[in-house]
Each structure stands twice: as structure tokens, then as C-alpha cells.
Amino acid sequence: MEKFKTLEIVRASPGSAVFHLRLNRPSSRNALSLDSFAELPLALSSLDRNPDALVLVLSGAGHHFCSGIDLAALDSSPPPGDRGRAGERLRRHIKYLQDAVTAIERCRKPVIAAVHGACVGGGVDVATACDVRYCTEDAFFSVKEVDLAITADLGTLQRLPSIVGYGNAMELALTGRRVSGSEAKELGLVSRVFGSKRELDDGVRVIAEAIASKSPMAVTGTKAVLLKSRDMSIDQGLDYVATWNSAMLLSDDLTEAISAHTQKRKPVFAKL
Incomplete structure (x- = not known):
């Protein structure tokens, strides 16, 4: 496993297709340093190329997810x-x-954000670039850049509106106010709230393993088509997915999925 200054890659368990990518600067509440920005694309590219990795869980070491960009x-x-x-x-x-x-989106494998503690400024940029988000009850979010006299410029203003709606995104970005875990769920910023960090870790593990058990071709295709369709009309999106499936649909995964369903067993898919 590659070594990084600001990140840590850990396999969930031997033989698991779930890998954890942790922001690993707990003494600075995982603030994003220049080293962080250099290493994040390298780590994601490495995991993208790793045939054993099918689902990634992005989290923070210590008591917080990410306190923003290191000044x-x-x-x-x-x-x-x-x-x-x-x-x-x-x-x-x-x-x-x-x-x-954006390297988070470029990674073919789905990236799940597991947020606890602070998710502020650049942390929101990172979380909104992930494909799915979960958090603890005591997590809090803040689009903090306006309080630093800057305009958020690493993706929040582009990605947040499609997640929570334009009006909510505008209000959060203009006020910089703190959003609790429960409100984040109400806004649609996260899909589920867990009572504690342990419950978050356990719950996300179950979800990630379930996704990892599915056809890698279907999972990576779903991510790719959803991301592409975000910037297309419905007609364009339908045309894109038709083209995608015409190239990818007739894989061995389809045959295996049908056979497993017929034989009432769990499917076993080849690595990506």
C-alpha cells in the first residue's frame, strides 16, 4: 500500500473490495494542505487502477472530517x-x-463520504464531490468561505445546488451558517444520519460492502452516467446511456447476474 504524508489508505478487511481513504492530519483537524492537494489525486488514481478496490470510503482521522483549507x-x-x-x-x-x-469524481469507483465532527469550507468541497454522503448526529457543515472574504472556488458552488437545491445552496453559501447533521439530512446533503462515530463506521461498512457485491460494470457505469447526465438534457442523457450500454451491457456480469438469480445464489463477478 502506498504511503502518503496527509492521507492513509486501508483495506476494510482482508479480501474486502472496500477501501478506506482517510484524511490523516488529525492534529490540524484534517485541514487540506498543499501536500493534501498533491496527494489526493495520486491516491484516488492508485485506487482507481487497483482491481481489488470497488468502493471507496472517504473519512477523516481523529475527531473531525475536515476543517477546510490550511491557511x-x-x-x-x-x-x-x-x-x-x-x-x-x-x-x-x-x-x-x-x-x-474533481479527482474524486474522476475516479471510476463510487466514493462514499463518512462525515463526523467538522466539515467546513474545503471539507464541503470534498464531501460534495463524493457520490454519497453519510454523517453522525454531531457532525456539522459550513460553507465558510464567505466569512474569510473569499468566494468558494473548489466546487461547492457548482455541486451543492444539485444536491440540496438552488435556494438552499444560495442561503448556505451567503450566510456561512452551521448546519447540523439532522438538518443536513433534511436538506438532502446526506442520505442518512448515524447516532455515533461507531454506528457511522458500521453502517457505512454494510452499505459499501453491499455496493461492492454488485456488478462492477453496472456500478461504475451508473456513476459515470449519472455524472454525465447532470450536465445534459434528458434527451442527451438518454442518448448517452444508450451508447454506454451498447458498449458495456453485454459483459459476462450480465450472464452471471441472470444465472445467479435463476439458481438462487449470490453472483460472483470478475474484478474490474
């Missing part, structure tokens, strides 16, 4: 030289940070 990564002092060139360098830096978060 050292937000150096706002203007570099010397031409103002236009300084602006172009800053734009490239922002795009680099954005790309690290």
Missing part, C-alpha cells in the same frame, strides 16, 4: 511583477486545487 495554502499576498501575470498564476493555482477535488 498556508491560501497565501493571498500578491506575487511581485506584472499584475496580469500574477493573476494568471493565481488562476492556475486555483485550477490546480480544483483538479485535486
Whole structure:
């Protein structure tokens, strides 16, 4: 297993197709450092290529999921030289940070966010890039950037509206207020709230293992089509999924799923 400064990859159990990707800077409440942004795409790419990994669970070590971006990564002092060139360098830096978060979506395998404690600022960027989100009762969320006199720029403003609705996203982004775990569930930001961190870990494990038991072709295809269809009209989305299935549908997974159903047994699918 690869070693990282700010992340940790752990297999759920021997033989399991579920892998845990943990933000691992507990002393700083898992604030996202420049190293974090460099390592996140590398870790996700490694897990994407790993045929043993079918489902990823993204969580935070210690008492919090993620307290946002490390202020050292937000150096706002203007570099010397031409103002236009300084602006172009800053734009490239922002795009680099954005790309690290978007790597979560680029990963073919579904990524489940298991949130406990604080999920603030950049933590919301990360969580909203995940495919499914769960949290504990004591978790809290805040689109905090407005309080730091900046506009959230790593994906929250683009992804949150399709998750909680435009009006709710606007209100959360303009106020920066704290949202409890139960309110996050009401808004649709998370799919389920668990009573404790242990219950969260156990519940997410069951869900992740259930997803991992399904056809890898169907699971990765579902993620890809949903993400693509988000930016398409219904007609375009239907055309896209027809094209996708015309290439992927006739896999051995389909034959195995039908045989298992007929024989009343659990299907056994090949690795991705």
C-alpha cells in the first residue's frame, strides 16, 4: 500500500473490495494542505487502477472530517511583477486545487463520504464531490468561505445546488451558517444520519460492502452516467446511456447476474 504524508489508505478487511481513504492530519483537524492537494489525486488514481478496490470510503482521522483549507495554502499576498501575470498564476493555482477535488469524481469507483465532527469550507468541497454522503448526529457543515472574504472556488458552488437545491445552496453559501447533521439530512446533503462515530463506521461498512457485491460494470457505469447526465438534457442523457450500454451491457456480469438469480445464489463477478 502506498504511503502518503496527509492521507492513509486501508483495506476494510482482508479480501474486502472496500477501501478506506482517510484524511490523516488529525492534529490540524484534517485541514487540506498543499501536500493534501498533491496527494489526493495520486491516491484516488492508485485506487482507481487497483482491481481489488470497488468502493471507496472517504473519512477523516481523529475527531473531525475536515476543517477546510490550511491557511498556508491560501497565501493571498500578491506575487511581485506584472499584475496580469500574477493573476494568471493565481488562476492556475486555483485550477490546480480544483483538479485535486474533481479527482474524486474522476475516479471510476463510487466514493462514499463518512462525515463526523467538522466539515467546513474545503471539507464541503470534498464531501460534495463524493457520490454519497453519510454523517453522525454531531457532525456539522459550513460553507465558510464567505466569512474569510473569499468566494468558494473548489466546487461547492457548482455541486451543492444539485444536491440540496438552488435556494438552499444560495442561503448556505451567503450566510456561512452551521448546519447540523439532522438538518443536513433534511436538506438532502446526506442520505442518512448515524447516532455515533461507531454506528457511522458500521453502517457505512454494510452499505459499501453491499455496493461492492454488485456488478462492477453496472456500478461504475451508473456513476459515470449519472455524472454525465447532470450536465445534459434528458434527451442527451438518454442518448448517452444508450451508447454506454451498447458498449458495456453485454459483459459476462450480465450472464452471471441472470444465472445467479435463476439458481438462487449470490453472483460472483470478475474484478474490474
